[in-house]
Amino acid sequence: MTAMAPDKTEFIPFHATIAAHAVAGADSIAFRVEEREVDWQTFHGRMVQVAHAMLRSGVGPGDRVAIIGLASLAYLECLFGTIAARACVVPLPASASASALETMLLDCGAKLLFLDPDTGPAIADMAMRGAAHVVPFGHAGADGEAYTQWRSRGADSGCGLPAAQPQDPFNIIYSSGTTGVPKGIVHLHGMRRNQAARQGFGFSSTSRTLLSTPMYSNTTITPMLGTLANGGSCILMRKFDAGRYLALASAHRATHTMLVPVQYKRILAHPDFAACDLSAMELSQSTGAPMDVALKRDILQRWPGRFVEGYGLTEGGISCFLEPRLHPDKLHTVGRAAHGTEVFLVDESGQRLPPGQQDVAGEVVGRSPFMMAGYHNRPDADAEIRWYDREGRVHHRTGDIGRFDADGFLSLLDRRKDVIISGGNNIYAADLEAVLARHPGVLEAAVIGVPSADWGETPLALVLARPGVSIDPDALREWANAQVGRTQRLSAVELRQELPRTALGKLSKKELRAPYWRCADESAAKP
Structure with a gap:
């Protein structure tokens, strides 16, 4: 738990960085998406065209430009072209429903929307009914005639681009959490630039970063910006497939990657893994969801290179890292606070817990140089996440319950909203x-709280059995209850074939709990 270091990184706009790469490494590959690739010089020229086309279309500094789609070279041109025009890019989740996307578009007030037709007809119909001007890409990652013609409006412009400022909104990312309505997370250009310059990840001009998570995710954006800032190459997948990932990693000699835990599981289980x-x-990183100890051990045994597990929020403020090879006895934790980051616990009343208390649980709170400006048009949500110290400095509440050990390693126990309160016991x-x-x-296994007439709620385990293994639910419950305290005992074990997850592989306990509490509410409503 270290003190936060002041940020002294010089501000260099991303479009200026790309312009420098276009001169110094003109023929080097900037991005590759499936079978298409582009060098820095070509990419820079297209990015500038996009920026000028936006300006001629009436998009100015601070305006929002949305993108709905899978990874493509056109998507990348529009993302960085938006930033070069001093507008704010809004990468929306292509996996969301048309109605959810419509809500996000209305919330952000996008003036321009780039749309990948492979997201489906329902989303296309919604987009055409909206207020934003829509520019469609081609199918299967192609530019498409409509986009190519639109981009050509910015050709042969003798005008310079507006000078980007650190306080310019860089992006709005809508939260993909498992509870509540998505909130628009606003990151500033200066913060993103400082984040890309962060040390410790080993990015260089020879880096080849393989990314397979969606374009709207911080899991993709953060390592992509780090690679770009150092002049490396990014290899992006339109859709994750374990076999295809292994083929790309081998063929292009990938040096860096960022995956979510469920992707590591699928890759390690793939029959081609041993031969790849x-x-x-x-450097291979994991983020987005907690990783179980067994999977970490498997990675240490079979996956080459340095492996780092990261814990944090898209909103920023919290940043913990665990290097399992350096700390094999801490695999049950998410590591220690990153350099320049302050992380601590608060009790249920919001009071900071004294440092050094072992096995005392509290909500994880933190502060770092890499924090959002706030939620878009949501002062209520800003007030909910912010925690202020005596000096009035803003920290972020995570909603996660955790505890520190004697060495300062953090273990996560539950979401604050998911804590099971049974008979007054947490x-x-x-x-x-x-x-x-x-x-x-x-x-x-996933444990959730379900209604109990005697205790208010009680813990229920939902379990996936290993392939070929038969489990007796009652026997498993008795086996587990023999190893826990009396107040922790499971009321039951249910076997499942699968567990619901978000697009980024995060377990959705809200979805797991819903049927049990809905039945309880319906029973209570009956006369």
């Missing part, structure tokens, strides 16, 4: 899930 050459991999799902994970027949 990942020897060029220098029960943390992570404690019970860790016990279940030790059973040889359990592949994965």
Whole structure:
């Protein structure tokens, strides 16, 4: 838990960085998406065209430009062209429903929308009914005639681009959390630039970063900006497939990657993994969801290179890292606070807990140089996430319950909203899930709180069995309950074939709980 270091990084706009790469490494590959690639000089020219076309279309500094689509070279041109025009890019989740996307578009007030037709007819119909001017891309990652013609409006412009400022809104990312209505997270250009200059990830001009998470995700944007800032190459997948990922990593000698835990599981389980050459991999990162201990051990045994697990928020403020190879006895944790980051716990009343208290649980709160400006048009949400110290400095509340050990390593126990309160006792799902994970027949387990007439709510385990293994739910419940405290005991174990997840692989406990509480509400409503 270190003190936050002041940020002294010189502000260099991203379009200026790309312009410099276009001179110094003109023929070097900037981006590759599936079978298409573009060098820095060509990419710079197209980015400038996009920026001028926007300006001629009436998009100015601070205006919002939305993109709905899968990774493509056109998507990347529009993302950085928006920033070069001093507008704010809004990458929207292509996996969301048309109605949810319509809500986000109305909320951000986008003047211009770039649309990938591969997102489907329902989204296309919604977009055409909206207020924003729509420019469609081609199918299967192609530029498409409509986009190419629109971009050509910015050709042969003798005018310079507006000078970007650190306080310019860089992007609005809509939260993909498992509860509530998505909120628009605003990041500033200066923060993103400082984030891209962050040390410790080993990016250089020879880096080849393979990314397979969606374009709207911070899991993709953050390492992409770090690679770009250092003049490396980014290889992006339109859609994740474990076999295709392995083929790309081997063929292009990928040096860096960022994946979510479920992707690591699928890659390691793929029949081609053993024969795939990942020897060029220098740094592999995991984020987006907690990773279980068994998977970390598997990565250490089979995945080459440095491996880092990151814990944080898209909103910023919290940043913890665990290097399992350096700390094999801490695999149950998410590591320690990153350099320049302050992380601590607060109690239920919001009071800061004294440092050094072991096994005392509280909500994780933190502050770092890499924090959002706030939520777009949501002062209520700003007030909910912000925690102020005596000097009036803003920190972010995570909503996660955790505890520190004697060495300052943080273990996550549950979401604050997911804590099971049974008979007045707080029960943390992570404690019970860790016990279940030790059973040889359990592949994965999720513990949720379900209604109880006697206790208010009680813990229920939803379990996936390992392939070919038969589990007796009652026997498993008795086995687990023999290893926990009396107030932690499971009321039941249910076997499942799968567990619901978000597009980024995060377990949706809200979806798991809903049927049980809906039935309880319906029963209570009956006369």
